[in-house]
Amino acid sequence: MEIQLWREILDPYGQAVSEITTKLNNFRLECKNHNIYCPMESIQGRVKEVSGIIDKMRRKGIPFERMEEEIEDIAGIRIICQFIEDIEAAVEVIEKRTDMEILHRKDYLTNQKKSGYRSYHLIIAYTVNTMKGPKRLQAEIQVRTMAMNFWATSEHFLQYKYKNQLPEQISAQLERIAQATTQLDEEMMKVRNEIMDAENNNSIQCLLVKDILNTIENLYRLSNNEREAIKIQDEFYRIYQLNDLNALQHFHDQLDILSEDNQTQSIN
Numbered sequence: 001m002e003i004q005l006w007r008e009i010l011d012p013y014g015q016a017v018s019e020i021t022t023k024l025n026n027f028r029l030e031c032k033n034h035n036i037y038c039p040m041e042s043i044q045g046r047v048k049e050v051s052g053i054i055d056k057m058r059r060k061g062i063p064f065e066r067m068e069e070e071i072e073d074i075a076g077i078r079i080i081c082q083f084i085e086d087i088e089a090a091v092e093v094i095e096k097r098t099d100m101e102i103l104h105r106k107d108y109l110t111n112q113k114k115s116g117y118r119s120y121h122l123i124i125a126y127t128v129n130t131m132k133g134p135k136r137l138q139a140e141i142q143v144r145t146m147a148m149n150f151w152a153t154s155e156h157f158l159q160y161k162y163k164n165q166l167p168e169q170i171s172a173q174l175e176r177i178a179q180a181t182t183q184l185d186e187e188m189m190k191v192r193n194e195i196m197d198a199e200n201n202n203s204i205q206c207l208l209v210k211d212i213l214n215t216i217e218n219l220y221r222l223s224n225n226e227r228e229a230i231k232i233q234d235e236f237y238r239i240y241q242l243n244d245l246n247a248l249q250h251f252h253d254q255l256d257i258l259s260e261d262n263q264t265q266s267i268n
């Protein structure tokens with residue numbers, strides 16, 4: 001048996017996890033900056049523990065030479081979504097990318113596992129550029145809702161605690177919780193539009209406030225008229241307290257006109 005340099009083997013997987021999570025987080029940021037709803041609520045990533053890899057190789061009878069081909073989740077990414085519908089949208093985002101090639105899928109949503117596990121898995125090929133040159137490797141992207149994630153994480157800890165020999169009573173409890181999480185996802189779907197509306201209004205309000213305060217600051221700097229700037233600022237705080245998005249939008253638009261006039265005057 002030759003020496004197995006685990007760190008050297010796993011480093012590119014660490015790099016892949018870090019790159020993929022950064023890229024997906026950048027996608028989230030892009031959505032936010034364009035005020036577009038993002039189907040990905042959060043992104044997590046991890047490199048499988050060496051003990052987890054060894055256990056899986058033993059369990060499945062995988063020889064060391066075939067480890068990287070056969071163990072698809074050495075690099076693992078998890079996309080957490082708010083709603084079930086978001087899962088499909090998040091998968092579409094991955095499908096459109098040119099830097100991630102989908103090799104195959106495991107649909108545990110339509111084919112829920114006996115354990116109660118629900119999730120959508122994509123096995124992708126991803127290339128990292130290392131000191132030794134490019135390396136194409138596999139990574140597993142798990143896409144699931146918050147409720148599914150809550151169940152899977154709890155079950156995973158319990159399996160660990162009971163060394164994969166869950167007492168019947170715990171198994172029955174987990175089954176009931178799995179049913180409850182499915183129900184929760186269905187209920188959430190019904191209020192999706194309302195929640196999305198609220199989120200949308202909130203992000204519009206944030207952008208308006210930022211924009212208004214920027215304009216007031218610019219007006220002050222351009223005109224050096226502190227009294228006028230304070231008057232506008234006071235009016236902004238008054239309107240903000242009304243908690244009326246239309247009024248805020250109107251104030252924003254009026255301020256824009258004022259700012260344009262001021263700029264024209266200063267040029268002339």
Ligand code: 0O2
Pocket residue numbers: 048052056072073106113115116117121151152153155156
């Ligand atoms: P970890 O600790 O997340 O790395 P298998 O032979 O079923 O164990 P396989 O063939 O690689 O694994 O594919 P599968 O079934 O799609 O499992 C891949 C990963 O999905 C698992 O990795 C888990 O993260 C998750 N998963 C699958 N089934 C279950 C389940 O019943 N409960 C929970 N909590 N997670 C599950 P690992 O290697 O099992 O674990």
